[in-house]
Amino acid sequence: MHPEKQKHDFEPKIIAFVCTWCTYAGADLAGTSRMQYPANVRVLKFPCTGRIDPVFILKAFQQGADGVLVSGCHPGDCHYIAGNFHARRRFAAFRKLLEFVGVDLERLQFSWVSAAEGGKWVEVVSDLTEKVRNMGPMTEFKELALEEQWSGTINTEELKEAYKQI
Amino acid sequence: MTQTIDTNIYAAVTEAIQSEAQRILAAGEVTAIVGYAAARRKGSAQPIVITSADDAQKLIFTPACVNNLAVYLTKAKKEIPKSGRIGIVVKGCDLKALVGLMGESQLKREQLYLIGVPCAGVLASTIQPDTGLTSDSIAPKCRECDAHLPQGCDFVPSQTPVTPELEKKYAAEIARLEALTPQERWAYWKEQFSKCIKCYACRQVCPFCFCEQCLCDRNKPQMVDTTPRPAGNTAWHIVRAMHLAGRCAGCAECERVCPMDIPLNLLNRKMAKELKELYDYEAGFDVHDKGPLNSYTEKDDQSFIK
Numbered sequence: 001m002h003p004e005k006q007k008h009d010f011e012p013k014i015i016a017f018v019c020t021w022c023t024y025a026g027a028d029l030a031g032t033s034r035m036q037y038p039a040n041v042r043v044l045k046f047p048c049t050g051r052i053d054p055v056f057i058l059k060a061f062q063q064g065a066d067g068v069l070v071s072g073c074h075p076g077d078c079h080y081i082a083g084n085f086h087a088r089r090r091f092a093a094f095r096k097l098l099e100f101v102g103v104d105l106e107r108l109q110f111s112w113v114s115a116a117e118g119g120k121w122v123e124v125v126s127d128l129t130e131k132v133r134n135m136g137p138m139t140e141f142k143e144l145a146l147e148e149q150w151s152g153t154i155n156t157e158e159l160k161e162a163y164k165q166i
Numbered sequence: 167m168t169q170t171i172d173t174n175i176y177a178a179v180t181e182a183i184q185s186e187a188q189r190i191l192a193a194g195e196v197t198a199i200v201g202y203a204a205a206r207r208k209g210s211a212q213p214i215v216i217t218s219a220d221d222a223q224k225l226i227f228t229p230a231c232v233n234n235l236a237v238y239l240t241k242a243k244k245e246i247p248k249s250g251r252i253g254i255v256v257k258g259c260d261l262k263a264l265v266g267l268m269g270e271s272q273l274k275r276e277q278l279y280l281i282g283v284p285c286a287g288v289l290a291s292t293i294q295p296d297t298g299l300t301s302d303s304i305a306p307k308c309r310e311c312d313a314h315l316p317q318g319c320d321f322v323p324s325q326t327p328v329t330p331e332l333e334k335k336y337a338a339e340i341a342r343l344e345a346l347t348p349q350e351r352w353a354y355w356k357e358q359f360s361k362c363i364k365c366y367a368c369r370q371v372c373p374f375c376f377c378e379q380c381l382c383d384r385n386k387p388q389m390v391d392t393t394p395r396p397a398g399n400t401a402w403h404i405v406r407a408m409h410l411a412g413r414c415a416g417c418a419e420c421e422r423v424c425p426m427d428i429p430l431n432l433l434n435r436k437m438a439k440e441l442k443e444l445y446d447y448e449a450g451f452d453v454h455d456k457g458p459l460n461s462y463t464e465k466d467d468q469s470f471i472k
Contacts, residue, residue: 054408055381055389058401075464085462088471089445093411093459095470096440100343100433101404102352111472124472140352144397 019072025115050083182323197250209296258313262415282319
């Protein structure tokens with residue numbers, strides 16, 4: 001039977017961008033093999049890691065992800081021959097950019113998980129979930145989004161006057 | 167200490183450009199020349215496209231010739247005649263951008279007549295155009311310039327610029343930011359990006375932003391908020407820096423035109439530095455078919471991948 005589920009104060013939201021040929025199949029294998037892994041991960045399937053634009057990662061953080069995982073085929077195993085080689089360079093550069101802007105890179109994990117590595121998928125997802133859980137929620141991007149909201153309090157004389165005029 | 171920078175050669179350079187422009191236009195070697203002309207404000211300069219040999223006298227080169235004219239060959243193509251070779255006046259930094267555009271198949275070398283300019287530096291964007299060139303008034307990009315003499319041009323005046331060694335401001339600022347904690351860096355960039363008014367001047371002036379439709383203008387799906395608010399601004403600047411990584415030639419036009427004084431070139435220099443370290447790639451005078459982010463080797467570093 002299922003082991004007793006531990007209760008946590010904070011359940012991080014992890015977005016996983018995976019390639020359909022390797023990691024998605026690997027995650028599938030983990031499932032069909034009845035391996036247990038945290039349900040915090042939301043898997044998004046792409047044709048290839050080469051299809052994963054850095055802007056997707058940015059968007060994930062903006063929409064409230066606490067951690068992002070990008071995973072695909074091992075180098076040399078790409079279904080499209082070189083997609084993951086290109087992705088590797090692009091993400092190496094993107095990491096440097098995020099680091100310079102001040103994003104904590106501990107929240108962003110890259111991995112190679114093949115279709116046969118159900119166990120590795122479980123390990124990668126569990127590790128990232130625990131790491132992000134210990135770090136707490138990702139607040140930077142959420143705060144940016146909150147700053148965009150109009151507070152709605154009419155607290156100055158000027159504003160009250162203007163409000164009455166309407 | 168303020169140091170005067172010798173710009174005596176600029177007069178001779180102007181003369182050489184004028185006579186060469188006169189010659190190639192009269193001989194029909196080019197149909198038009200993109201260059202600099204004096205503008206209305208004292209000492210200022212503006213871009214000009216000339217098509218007749220009589221106008222060659224209008225061309226100048228002064229420390230106020232700040233623009234990167236390469237942008238006229240990618241975006242404002244409409245003002246440029248469609249047929250024949252085009253002449254263009256280029257400083258070393260502008261030539262690097264042109265070379266990058268050639269590598270990306272946006273321009274063909276045989277369709278260009280390059281008039282290179284030996285350049286000791288140009289004025290910073292905040293300085294009055296009739297100011298003399300000193301170590302205080304010089305543009306920050308010129309402080310770390312390694313391309314005072316353009317190479318591989320069709321014509322370069324024979325003068326050699328005298329260039330003193332100046333403190334590298336971008337390198338120093340990058341080092342300062344790198345030494346901060348991620349939270350401090352985030353606070354710094356948050357403040358900088360919050361100034362952005364999304365005028366997209368940085369995009370318009372960039373020779374490499376030549377996409378017919380920018381990803382950031384698309385709304386199905388909308389990847390980047392278009393309104394000038396903190397979240398969308400941050401996303402825009404990260405996307406911009408990422409799309410220029412491995413392509414930016416360092417002309418610093420984005421920073422010059424920014425009305426809110428956001429240090430945009432700092433992001434570009436940082437990416438250039440990282441790509442030099444990672445893949446030994448640098449924008450230069452040689453045309454490369456592929457930049458660092460659209461090529462690969464099987465031995466690339468993957469220490470960050472599990």
